[in-house]
Amino acid sequence: MEFFLQLLLNGVVVGSIYSLVGLGFVVIYKSTSVLNFAQGEFLVLGAYICLTLTVQYQVPFFWAFLLTLVFSALMGILTERLILRPMIGEPVISLIMVTLGLSSLLKAIVQGIWGTELQPFPNIFPAEPVRIGPLPVSQGYLYSLLSVAVLLILFTLFFKYTRSGVAMRATAFSQQVSLSMGISVKRIFALAWSIAAVVSAIGGVLLAGVRGGLDGAMAFFGLKVIPVVILGGLDSIAGAIVGGPIMGILENLAGGYLDPLVGGGAKEVAPFVVLVLILTIKPYGLFGKIKIERV
Amino acid sequence: MRCGDFRQSYAEDMSLFESPLPRVLLAGLLVFLLVLPGFASTYWLDVLSRIFIAIIAATGLNVVTGYTGLISLGTAAFLAVGGFATAAMAGKAGLPFVVVIPLSGLLTALVGLVFGIPSLRLKGLYLAVATLAAHYIVEFIVTHWDAMTGGVNGISVPPAHFAGLALSDDRSMYYLILPVMVGLLFFTKNLFRTKVGKAFVAIRDQDISAEVMGVDVFRYKLLSFAVSSFIIGVAGSLLAYQARLISPENFPITLAIDYLGMVIIGGLGSILGSIFGAIFITLLPEMLRLATDALGSYWPSLMVIVAPIKTGVFGLVVVLFLIFEPDGMAARWNHIKAYWKLYPFSY
Amino acid sequence: QQEIKVGGIFDLTGVTSDVGKPFAQGVQDCVAVTNDAGGIGGKKIKLLGADYGYKIDQARALYKKFVNDDKVVMIQGWGTGDTEALKDFVGQDKIPYFSGSFAAPLSDPSKFPYNFFVAPTYSEQLRSWLDWVKQDYGKGGGKGKAKVAFMFGDNAYGKAPLAAGRKYAAEIGVDVVDEAVLPPNFQDATSQLLTMKQKGVEYAYINVTTTGVSLVLRDAKKLGLTVKFGSNPYGFSESLVAVAGPLAEGVTGVVPHVPFGTPVPGMKMLEAAHQKYHPTDKHDAMYVRGWASCLVWTEGLRGADKAGQMNGPGVKAAVEKLADFSTGGLSQSVTYTPADHRPTMTTSIYQIQNGKLVKIGDYIMPRTKEWFGL
Amino acid sequence: MLELKNVEVIYDDVILVLKGLSLQVPEGKIVALLGSNGAGKSTTLKAISGLLHSEEGEVTDGGIFFEGQPVHELPPEIVVRRGIFQVMEGRRVFEDLTVEENIDMGGYTRNDRAGLRADKEACYEFFPRLRERRKKLAGYLSGGEQQMLAISRALMARPKLMMLDEPSLGLAPLLVAEIFRIIKRINEERKTTILLVEQNANLALSIADYGYIMENGRVVLDGDPDKLRSNEDVKEFYLGGGGESGKKSYKNLKFYKRRKRWLS
């Protein structure tokens, strides 16, 4: 029983970091209908910037973190200006492809500046785990749970009640019609990408903190999180939040119960199988909006 | 100068070529490709063979993604199925390649069919994730079914034999791959001017209206998956013959993404697009490496420094390319053609 | 003036570039130093190094180019991916292929006559570590059999020593009670560790790279596991200490190539090259590993040059004449024969003590027939 | 207020659609733009609003001037801020947004909260059906309801110049009459200038102050409504009145092909 509970709880906390990274995806998807394949690189970039500030420039962690967020916001704006603006009005699939190109580009920049070797990341969380009842939880994950909760509220309010939030959703539906309303698609893109970059940077710093070391391989998290956001529904903030823990639990249960039976590897595959099953029942994820098809 | 089209019969209007000129050019290209091994170095033959295989697989992916509108991230998995099927049939059962290649294709088609089933309900990126699942499931099976696939260590593939000769060098591989590619391109090109292909495109453009036109949408989606994975399976089979040893590491998920890149950059829903895309994505790293190698040989210590530049330039080229030609290379090509056809009366 | 062309297939940007890059730098610096010192019999080595990003087809393309267009005499390769994919080709084309993959089958010349590496095989490494386990368990007053787990990635590198390890454990009376797969780029090993906890594991060998080892250590600490961990040479170097910090205390590991800066005679060269070529870079055992590999094959090239056989078979023959060749302490002395490519049977086990890698013993395995190639 | 001088528009770098079009919309007036399918009416509106850019179209010659300033180089969102609002052909509502959110987006460029609230109320007054459907997703509305929503968005923007592309499309007769009454009211009460593209020439001319007739990318005829209405061709092709005999039955007019005199 304790074994089961531990797996469950661990799934939830580890999943919260999936949620955090997933939020970046959702924000971009919600405002541009684009699946951002460069998300992983944003994570890495954010973490490296924070690392450089704290280690090389000896900025206290708190300020370094804030500066990182500012940097990331600028990165988002820069990305919009240089890469996405010329693509306004182009088919979504080309935009998705552009993010793949962007990911190569960012990867090269990261490797060029910081190299490929594993670098130690400052110990931002005490190694001592916190106990929830009898169950130990790493502190890093607690922060990610916390950030996820805060962001959930912020984003839900933003997309529902602010004009920019609604305009973002409108832009995702049709850039042309949005333009005709006087909505500046450029601004919306810039806003969406900076928000996503900021969220990613938070995720990146937390992840690197949990790992203790940083190298480009962390970018794989971008890919890893795609099934999570699909599970929740690509355009749903709540979906990403719920999807992460579900994925985490699935992984843990598969790892705990199936792995010993099949000789390992189930932890990676089994969640996918469940995912497809869930999708056949709910084709737009748990909370994704259904694409309206009327004739 | 030709200043318009004059056609006498529907048959003529429906032919693949708009005028004799392209027909001649194509024939010329074929002859050139046939005699090329006479003077090209084996390295370049190898590069060409890889391009051909990429063209085949990209065409296969284009069938399902470009023409039918079902985004697939399963290309690497289907290549793997074709490859390991070949390894098993050629290696363990000792079958000749004329049987092995089509059978590998068929087996992959079957697998594709199974993974196409979610397309009954899933659309767009949600379906893409189902194919992503297909990738990981196939990978799991391939790494764990040691008896059949050699597991993580991979499995050797005996060279194809033709008339008692082992097709083990680059030249003979080239001659094995070229006709398969030409045949499959011919097949696909034709497919899309007849009923089945048109039904695929109809589903992509407007699935409700396709259904109302009498197209059994689900059946045709499955068919599209089957055709696509058949073609990719054949590519996988050729890949196995060429690589001679395949392991799960040959088919990472990034490969599937590369292929998606090929069809998007080349042009979705265009055979020519698959060809351009495959050439571009296969050749670009090769070219970049030649360039950085040249740099590296002048300043050896640069090797480590220029390596990421290669990745960066690749990304940059992709980005710039899409900015300037978001509809793919094939669209640009058609544009140029349209322009010159009417030249100098371009309006 | 003639040149000797050597191909280099490295991972500078791919999934293993964290260790692939310093390895490549080691090779490159070693070549530069050799050339500065006059090269091989007056001929300079031209290292045609290139990055394959851990993409198998790129490795094959490079290989074809090196062999067919550039006519290299040998190749310094890198990881399991490229080495496995090319092992049949190198035999066919008679191109000596040195790699950073130490899989045991590659040491059997009757199957792979042109493959070489400079370290005890992965299998010997694990056997040696198991020896240490048995010893340590006895010292600690453990009764019965020590309970051991293997943790590994689901890939060729991760699984390479498993079969040997299982068999040897049974032979010496160590109980392998659990085998746990660590998925690629995993972030969390809690479920695996919980299972290990249930099974009462006392020692675990982690056969993944540094990041993975560090993550396992973290989660183990979180769960309060008292398991004694050991690691393979790609997960155990100075950077593990840097990344895992205090968590790494007491972890043991296989060290076929000494940490950078270890006071052995051979290290002077490395330190000089480091000063000369890139004084700001950090170096670790991976850099030493590349260097050691290069020292061995440059010696082979010398032999081939003397024999006037500067070609694949010539280099192979020369390398196979090396007997107890010393790399100046960078690694164990190596010996190759035409019938046996196991370079050395000695494995050094280190332990992290007070943030330093400290050698705790050399474990020498018998050069037996049964273990050959396994 | 708005002036098009010899405008030429090319799509995709090759398809020439507007071939030197000139027209004027005086302040405070309603101008009707009529023309057969494919004449380029929608293209004209898109050229003015700047939406052409997102369809690979380009103004290659001539100029478009709004209140004396050239606007044909401006991006659409700026054009809207200058006070030109286009209701696009074919409804184009944000299907994923609720009716209310759609209406809010119409007022995106405005900041006077009180005014916005009042205008939203006015929209619901004009179209009570929308009030009922306020919280529903716009994608599920019927065709006519979507058309009401599209017009409401324009009302919310309070533009100086409102361009309507076939506002009566798909509306039931009762509503068509209603819509035109509303257009007239907007024009009179808010002094909004209106450029109206419409197939229902009868109604369009009944509220317009001036009319243009387009064929093939050019203006072929213009004048005040009375002049247009009395033109034989206009009667025949746009008003559905036969040359001599007033209204005729659709049933009896089979098999004969007419010629347009202005094309000859």
Next chain:
Amino acid sequence: MPLLRVNNLILHFRGVTALSDVSFEVRRGALHAVIGPNGAGKTSLLNCISGVYRPQRGSVEFEGKDVTRLSPASRTRMGVARTFQNIALFRGMTVLDNLLIGRHTHQKEGLLAGGIYYGPARREEIANREVVEDIIDFLEIQHIRKKVVGTLAYGLQKRVELARALALEPKLLLLDEPMAGMNAEEKEDMARFILDINEDRGTTMIMIEHDMGVVMDVSHRVTVLSFGEKIADGTPQEVQGDRAVQEAYLGQAQ
């Protein structure tokens, strides 16, 4: 026996009732109009007949067979074709290809024959092409034959959609506002085509249309819907005189 019979259809979407208990018949060869205010459920009715929507209650009988549970595709194979209010053409394809897809149900060639092309597939394609060209000539859209549909003006797209439906050679043709967005001249043309199709080809039709002039002139019978209910059914004259219809739909103007 009527060609089509609709019995007590009930259709609702989460809270919205689109059809409540609608029944009517269409006899063979008729040109049947459906009118009603916006949101009355006309399009939904058509969707139920063509199979795009599945009603919660009630049945649809075509040629005496109950087709309520059949998929749209199988109804098409039985001879039901339609056009859409919001134009649902294959936008990326040429006009010709759009029409050729309309021939889908009449083609027998399979995957292999198609891929090999030369031989039976080619003969069949040419035969189809001839049928399609006849329709193109009939609807006078020769000049746009090779144009990509998405770039055509609205009115022309409507005509192409009609052509595509005709390519199916249907027994029952459902038209959803075929004349929306047309000027008087074009409406006349369209009316002429519709009459020709009905009279010369003998195709039965159901047409939704808001232009009362057209409806009164061409249709044989009219069904009026309002708020999902059938409020009238009869000849054009009867319906025009009906008080309820005048109030709900026509207003005083007509």
